[in-house]
Amino acid sequence: MIAIIDYNAGNLCSVENALRRLGAQFEVTSDPERIAAASHVLMPGVGEASSAMENLRERGLVEVVKDLKQPVLGICIGLQLMCTFSEEGRTPCLGVFDTAVRRFDPSSGAKIPHMGWNTITGLKGPLFKGVQDGSFVYYVHSFRPEITEEQTIAVTEYAGSPFSGALCRDNFFGTQFHPEKSGPVGARILKNFIEL
Amino acid sequence: MLAKRIIPCLDVKNGQVVKGINFEGLREVGDPVEMGAAYSSEGADELVYLDISASFEGRRTFTDLVRRIAERIDIPFTVGGGISSFEDGARLLDAGADKITINSSAVYNPDLIGRIASHYGSQFVVVAIDARTVADGRWQVMTHGGRKETDKELYSWAREVQERGAGEILFTSMDHDGTKNGYACQAYSKLASFLTIPVIASGGAGSIEHIREVLSDGKADAALAASIFHYGEIRISDLKKSLLASGINVRI
Numbered sequence: 001m002i003a004i005i006d007y008n009a010g011n012l013c014s015v016e017n018a019l020r021r022l023g024a025q026f027e028v029t030s031d032p033e034r035i036a037a038a039s040h041v042l043m044p045g046v047g048e049a050s051s052a053m054e055n056l057r058e059r060g061l062v063e064v065v066k067d068l069k070q071p072v073l074g075i076c077i078g079l080q081l082m083c084t085f086s087e088e089g090r091t092p093c094l095g096v097f098d099t100a101v102r103r104f105d106p107s108s109g110a111k112i113p114h115m116g117w118n119t120i121t122g123l124k125g126p127l128f129k130g131v132q133d134g135s136f137v138y139y140v141h142s143f144r145p146e147i148t149e150e151q152t153i154a155v156t157e158y159a160g161s162p163f164s165g166a167l168c169r170d171n172f173f174g175t176q177f178h179p180e181k182s183g184p185v186g187a188r189i190l191k192n193f194i195e196l
Numbered sequence: 197m198l199a200k201r202i203i204p205c206l207d208v209k210n211g212q213v214v215k216g217i218n219f220e221g222l223r224e225v226g227d228p229v230e231m232g233a234a235y236s237s238e239g240a241d242e243l244v245y246l247d248i249s250a251s252f253e254g255r256r257t258f259t260d261l262v263r264r265i266a267e268r269i270d271i272p273f274t275v276g277g278g279i280s281s282f283e284d285g286a287r288l289l290d291a292g293a294d295k296i297t298i299n300s301s302a303v304y305n306p307d308l309i310g311r312i313a314s315h316y317g318s319q320f321v322v323v324a325i326d327a328r329t330v331a332d333g334r335w336q337v338m339t340h341g342g343r344k345e346t347d348k349e350l351y352s353w354a355r356e357v358q359e360r361g362a363g364e365i366l367f368t369s370m371d372h373d374g375t376k377n378g379y380a381c382q383a384y385s386k387l388a389s390f391l392t393i394p395v396i397a398s399g400g401a402g403s404i405e406h407i408r409e410v411l412s413d414g415k416a417d418a419a420l421a422a423s424i425f426h427y428g429e430i431r432i433s434d435l436k437k438s439l440l441a442s443g444i445n446v447r448i
Contacts (some may be wrong), residue, residue, distance in 0.1 A: 013292045017267050046317065058399045111392055113319055115363070116417070117199040117241055117447045135197060136447040138272060158198065181272050181294065183236065 002026035002194060003038035007055040009045030009077055018180035022187065024194050032064045039066070040071045040194055043078035044180075049143070050089030050188040052077050066094055069089070071196040072172045076141060079167065079174030088143050097167045097174065099148040110159035113142040120165045120177070127153065127166065127173050129192050135185045137165070137177040144176060199447045201241035202419035203396065204230060204425045208277075209248050211257045215426050220238040225426050228261055228443055232269050235425065238432040243269065244297065244366075244420060248341075249278030259291050266292025274322055280305070285312045289320065296352055297366060298340035299324040303346055303353075306360060306414070313361030322396070323362040325353060328370040335383065342370050351386065358393050365391065366420065367412045376402025376424070384414035396420050404430060404438050411444050 002019065004012055007026045019026050019042075035041055043065065043123040045052055056062055064081075065072070069095075069160065074082045081093045093101070104112045120128075137139040139156070144163035147155065156170035156177070166175045173193065179186035202448050206213045206228055212418060213226045225231075232243050245265065247258040262275055275288050276297030285296050302309050313321045326342050327335040327350040335350030354365055367387060369380035379400040387395050394417035395408045401421035410416045424430045436446045 011289055011292075013266060013290075014294070017292065018270060020267065021270065111394055111417075113363070114198070115319055116201055118197070144305065181270065183271050187270060 001038055002040045002042060003035045004028045004033060004042045004044065005061065005078075006030045007043075007052065007061065009047045009052045009055060010110055011046070012044055014178070014180045015042060015044045015075065016103070018187065018190055019194075022191055022194065030059045030061065031061055031136070035061070035064055036068065038070060040073070040196070041065075041068055042075070043081070044075040045077040045081075046140075047077055048088060049077065049080055050091040051084040053081055053091050053093060056081065062094065069171060071193060073193050074172075074174035075180070076137045076176060076178060079176055080143060080145065080157060082167075082172060083145050083176050086143060097145070097148065097151050097169055099146045099151065099164060099167070100143050101143050103143050104159040105161070108159040108161075109130050112159070113140055114144070114158045115140045118156050118165075118177075120156055120160060122152070122155040124153040125168055125187055126196060127168065127175075127192050131185060131188055131192075137175075137179070137182040137185060137189075139177045141176060145174075197445050199241065199445050200416075201243045201396075202239070202407070202435060202446065203244055203418050203420040204235045204240050204432070205246065205398070205420050205422045206426075207246050207248050207422065208258060208261065210251075210254050213426070214248070217424055229264050229268050231426075232265055232273070233382050235432060236269055236271050239436050239448065240271065240432055242271060242418070243273040245273060245275045246297070247275070249277075259287060261380040262288055262291040262293050276322070276324065280308075282308065282315070285316070285320075289316060295320050295322050295363070297322040297324045299326065300344075302357060303337065303339050303348060306356070309357055309360040309362055313363070318361050318363035318393075322364045322366050323357040324366040324368065325350060325357075326368045326370055328443055338370060346403050350383065351390075354387055356393060358391055362393060362415075364394045364396060366396040366398055369400065372400030373398070375400055378402065378406040379410035379414060379416075379419070381410055381414035384410055384416045388415035388417075394418065404435050407435060408439060408442060408444065411439070
């Protein structure tokens with residue numbers, strides 16, 4: 001059974017619908033025992049980093065998430081919380097990935113939030129099995145994880161510089177983009193994850 | 197590089213997609229979920245569904261429809277039509293909409309923009325503006341499907357909705373809508389020159405060339421159209437191939 005972590009970070013129905021389309025069994029839960037016992041764990045979410053982090057803390061999930069041994073996928077704010085730090089609300093995060101989350105440079109003249117379809121390149125690892133380099137995925141965000149040589153598994157460029165479109169460390173994965181809204185490419189990425 | 201978006205718009209009445217062939221006559225053209233799925237597989241980047249039902253029953257049908265769209269469609273979609281309160285927005289978000297579009301109610305109750313944006317984020321709020329040119333060349337903002345005049349002017353209103361927290365602006369030129377003679381490119385280009393949020397162009401698409409123009413000269417971030425897609429005059433896959441060949445970055 002896949003667990004979707006419920007920590008009051010926005011609407012989960014797109015992720016639920018995407019899993020249903022793949023025919024996957026899942027439950028939405030904030031119960032630490034159910035999460036620890038799941039085959040796969042998804043941490044989606046939209047919203048502001050410091051309050052999302054506070055929501056995880058209130059539910060006693062900070063250590064639970066860090067200690068997970070099964071495949072874990074953070075999406076959007078879920079990924080950002082797995083980094084060391086977010087500039088949004090100057091928030092210390094879980095530190096699963098050795099990189100920080102910073103605001104897009106407004107002086108670049110680019111529109112912020114970064115919203116719409118952009119390409120992912122430099123794809124690495126099983127999450128992107130069967131996904132072509134340069135595929136388009138859907139993004140909506142104003143803060144982005146920096147590149148880390150070891151853990152960046154997809155690169156996207158916006159506002160004049162590259163950032164981590166996806167990250168991986170051991171059993172932990174994260175996508176800054178929304179696979180649940182990225183058409184067939186996103187469905188393939190989610191399918192790859194649940195087949196890990 | 198961020199791709200320019202192609203957005204089919206589907207007008208829905210009592211659960212069916214309709215497109216006015218003239219002011220009174222609406223004809224049904226298909227099932228909203230099936231049409232959305234077909235556009236999505238042809239390469240649409242987003243979908244916009246507008247509820248044009250006037251009745252309470254129609255509204256309730258629309259919410260159920262939004263739920264079915266969300267179950268089936270795996271690209272972002274925006275819904276609108278008759279949203280006049282925070283609760284309307286919340287109900288559609290719960291049903292699975294990625295964004296909502298508000299039009300008349302933004303004009304009469306501008307605080308609504310900020311109220312929804314601060315709760316759900318700017319990316320959730322698309323403000324739609326309908327306007328037409330009047331005698332002195334000014335763009336006058338209209339409401340209620342273009343039937344009611346307001347004292348607002350397009351550019352200052354666009355700036356105001358951005359400041360109030362709108363995440364995107366969907367501007368329809370009433371002068372061009374339905375003509376199939378091309379979009380109001382100069383107006384879009386002017387909007388792009390001072391706005392920091394994306395602009396979706398709507399009204400006037402009759403050919404691939406028109407869409408190319410509004411995305412290049414008009415500097416629009418996205419082009420919306422209805423009838424040219426509904427009646428199969430232009431296939432989205434052909435449109436995108438042609439745009440890409442002329443150097444416009446689109447998702448293939």
